[in-house]
Amino acid sequence: xxxxxxxxxxxxxxxxxxxxxxxxxxxxxxxxxxxxxxxxxxxxxxxxxxxxxxxxxxxxxxxxxxxxxxxxxxxxxxxxxxxxxxxxxxxxxxxxxxxxxxxxxxxxxxxxxxxxxxxxxxxxxxxxxxxxxxxxxxxxxxxxxxxxxxxxxxxxxxxxxxxxxxxxxxxxxxxxxxxxxxxxxxxxxxxxxxxxxxxxxxxxxxxxxxxxxxxxxxxxxxxxxxxxxxxxxxxxxxxxxxxxxxxxxxxxxxxxxxxxxxxxxxxxxxxxxxxxxxxxxxxxxxxxxxxxxxxxxxxxxxxxxxxxxxxxxxxxxxxxxxxxxxxxxxxxxxxxx
Amino acid sequence: xxxxxxxxxxxxxxxxxxxxxxxxxxxxxxxxxxxxxxxxxxxxxxxxxxxxxxxxxxxxxxxxxxxxxxxxxxxxxxxxxxxxxxxxxxxxxxxxxxxxxxxxxxxxxxxxxxxxxxxxxxxxxxxxxxxxxxxxxxxxxxxxxxxxxxxxxxxxxxxxxxxxxxxxxxxxxxxxxxxxxxxxxxxxxxxxxxxxxxxxxxxxxxxxxxxxxxxxxxxxxxxxxxxxxxxxxxxxxxxxxxxxxxxxxxxxxxxxxxxxxx
Ligand SMILES: Cc1cc2nc3c(=O)[nH]c(=O)nc-3n(C[C@H](O)[C@H](O)[C@H](O)COP(=O)(O)OP(=O)(O)OC[C@H]3O[C@@H](n4cnc5c(N)ncnc54)[C@H](O)[C@@H]3O)c2cc1C
Ligand SMILES: Nc1ncnc2c1ncn2[C@@H]1O[C@H](COP(=O)(O)O)[C@@H](O)[C@H]1O
Numbered sequence: 001x002x003x004x005x006x007x008x009x010x011x012x013x014x015x016x017x018x019x020x021x022x023x024x025x026x027x028x029x030x031x032x033x034x035x036x037x038x039x040x041x042x043x044x045x046x047x048x049x050x051x052x053x054x055x056x057x058x059x060x061x062x063x064x065x066x067x068x069x070x071x072x073x074x075x076x077x078x079x080x081x082x083x084x085x086x087x088x089x090x091x092x093x094x095x096x097x098x099x100x101x102x103x104x105x106x107x108x109x110x111x112x113x114x115x116x117x118x119x120x121x122x123x124x125x126x127x128x129x130x131x132x133x134x135x136x137x138x139x140x141x142x143x144x145x146x147x148x149x150x151x152x153x154x155x156x157x158x159x160x161x162x163x164x165x166x167x168x169x170x171x172x173x174x175x176x177x178x179x180x181x182x183x184x185x186x187x188x189x190x191x192x193x194x195x196x197x198x199x200x201x202x203x204x205x206x207x208x209x210x211x212x213x214x215x216x217x218x219x220x221x222x223x224x225x226x227x228x229x230x231x232x233x234x235x236x237x238x239x240x241x242x243x244x245x246x247x248x249x250x251x252x253x254x255x256x257x258x259x260x261x262x263x264x265x266x267x268x269x270x271x272x273x274x275x276x277x278x279x280x281x282x283x284x285x286x287x288x289x290x291x292x293x294x295x296x297x298x299x300x301x302x303x304x305x306x307x308x309x310x311x312x313x314x315x316x317x318x319x320x321x322x323x324x325x326x327x328x329x330x331x332x333x334x335x336x337x
Numbered sequence: 338x339x340x341x342x343x344x345x346x347x348x349x350x351x352x353x354x355x356x357x358x359x360x361x362x363x364x365x366x367x368x369x370x371x372x373x374x375x376x377x378x379x380x381x382x383x384x385x386x387x388x389x390x391x392x393x394x395x396x397x398x399x400x401x402x403x404x405x406x407x408x409x410x411x412x413x414x415x416x417x418x419x420x421x422x423x424x425x426x427x428x429x430x431x432x433x434x435x436x437x438x439x440x441x442x443x444x445x446x447x448x449x450x451x452x453x454x455x456x457x458x459x460x461x462x463x464x465x466x467x468x469x470x471x472x473x474x475x476x477x478x479x480x481x482x483x484x485x486x487x488x489x490x491x492x493x494x495x496x497x498x499x500x501x502x503x504x505x506x507x508x509x510x511x512x513x514x515x516x517x518x519x520x521x522x523x524x525x526x527x528x529x530x531x532x533x534x535x536x537x538x539x540x541x542x543x544x545x546x547x548x549x550x551x552x553x554x555x556x557x558x559x560x561x562x563x564x565x566x567x568x569x570x571x572x573x574x575x576x577x578x579x580x581x582x583x584x585x586x587x588x589x590x591x592x593x594x595x596x597x598x599x
Contacts, residue, residue, distance in 0.1 A: 116467035154565065329583045
């Protein structure tokens with residue numbers, strides 16, 4: 001809601017909304033708690049994890065180990081499946097009751113559905129898909145940085161006149177803290193209330209499509225291909241290298257649009273964001289929309305015929321050559337030694 | 338039942354710019370196109386209207402030239418188009434935009450279904466669809482990849498998430514945001530293009546939709562862009578390998594072993 005400057009102090013603490021999928025707290029929650037901890041510590045405030053779900057109570061303590069001081073737990077059978085309207089109404093009521101300064105959610109399918117609804121119900125702003133968050137030392141407001149225009153521009157956004165300050169955070173950009181065994185905190189139980197909005201949908205079935213879920217997000221090594229890979233058969237070569245080094249296979253949009261590999265492999269602005277230890281880009285020129293999805297990888301290796309592409313300039317190791325000649329040699333070399 | 342499809346005109350991605358002083362998107366002088374994701378929303382609206390009976394209306398908020406994306410919508414089969422255009426709307430963030438669109442939907446009356454694209458490629462927020470649903474107090478289903486069933490009582494939908502999808506049933510009225518997977522948009526027919534040129538597109542102002550002007554434009558927007566900058570360059574320990582394939586492969590593998598990667 002709109003507030004007067006002197007009312008700012010009555011909004012306190014940083015909330016992180018636990019991402020729950022299939023009844024399980026997802027790792028992105030630890031990243032949210034990591035950045036929430038940082039923000040809260042600069043202001044001497046607490047981190048609250050908000051855990052909404054059915055049968056999730058057993059996972060509350062674990063959130064304390066990952067950095068939460070308080071866990072606001074709502075464990076109700078009606079919260080099975082993803083009921084946007086019910087969850088948004090509930091969160092809005094809890095926000096009104098406890099008045100958090102900041103609420104962070106994951107920029108996932110669920111977070112991007114729920115948070116905008118909460119923002120409107122609370123009559124406050126929301127910044128989508130943040131890649132940077134900090135507290136402005138002068139005003140104490142949340143500085144929210146996000147890529148716009150396909151990553152060509154980084155915009156910094158404030159919501160000084162409204163509370164709470166809401167942001168969704170892009171997965172795998174923020175660092176989680178080390179898990180701390182024996183860290184203490186408090187679990188606060190809340191329930192659904194008579195006035196909460198009823199569920200407006202019926203969730204019939206949930207499919208976990210393990211086959212087509214390419215776990216790029218958690219891969220240590222990614223071998224990724226672009227237009228230079230030239231065909232679906234070309235990707236077989238990349239897969240051979242990937243199998244050899246225990247890597248997942250990624251792709252640029254050009255490769256996906258050409259039909260050589262499925263969308264689940266796409267990395268970039270309209271695909272997944274990855275933060276692997278090693279990213280091997282094969283025949284990918286490195287347009288900004290691709291770079292925003294992979295440039296926080298630790299070591300980037302590029303293979304390209306053209307020595308002057310953005311990817312080759314960005315890479316830690318840039319190999320000038322034909323990928324169809326170089327990759328088989330790499331495989332041979334790994335086998336040899 | 339009326340179906341409203343919300344469409345946005347966006348700068349063609351290659352010439353997108355931000356005004357260094359006002360921090361707002363420079364729309365003057367740039368090529369503008371219909372937001373690519375919204376073509377899927379339009380196609381689904383037209384299909385569902387045929388199946389369920391009723392009218393499809395394309396709705397856009399933007400400067401006068403945004404009329405072009407509404408003409409495109411007509412050429413793709415919608416029955417009617419409405420443009421929200423007035424200085425008071427300028428500078429709206431997703432809160433204010435979804436408020437204005439919700440007011441317009443309420444003004445149209447008799448609307449049972451609103452369809453939005455997954456996101457607009459300029460802001461990439463994906464917030465306007467759920468925002469409209471919240472302002473109207475309607476149900477929402479986002480990231481819809483398939484309409485499995487549609488009848489007068491409601492819809493059965495497949496919603497995508499990070500691990501697969503779920504299947505939900507929702508009654509009318511509701512708001513959907515749709516993914517590319519949902520359909521294959523048609524190409525406009527010549528007849529469609531001709532009728533689109535002739536169509537009179539009404540332009541609505543805040544007064545026409547009974548909007549509280551305090552909730553519109555920059556003043557009505559809780560968020561403010563305070564700074565824009567190009568992304569910072571990455572620090573790289575750039576090393577170049579060139580030579581015969583066997584030679585570079587040897588050097589690479591040796592390097593990865595020293596780094597402890599292999
Ligand atoms: C709104 C929007 C969203 C987008 N989102 C994404 C996204 O999420 N992800 C994404 O990747 N892109 C995205 N793009 C597209 C992006 O702008 C580029 O078009 C795309 O990344 C280019 O893919 P590429 O590098 O594979 O192809 P190209 O740019 O064509 O590069 C191919 C490279 O392969 C090299 N090559 C060719 N043959 C060989 C060979 N035999 N050996 C070695 N090298 C060779 C060439 O020298 C060249 O450098 C988006 C674009 C828009 C407008
Ligand atoms: N100004 C607008 N006019 C009409 N529809 C819009 C407008 N802005 C956003 N939308 C709709 O909301 C969707 C999501 O946009 P966004 O939240 O800006 O990413 C778009 O695909 C459109 O369907």
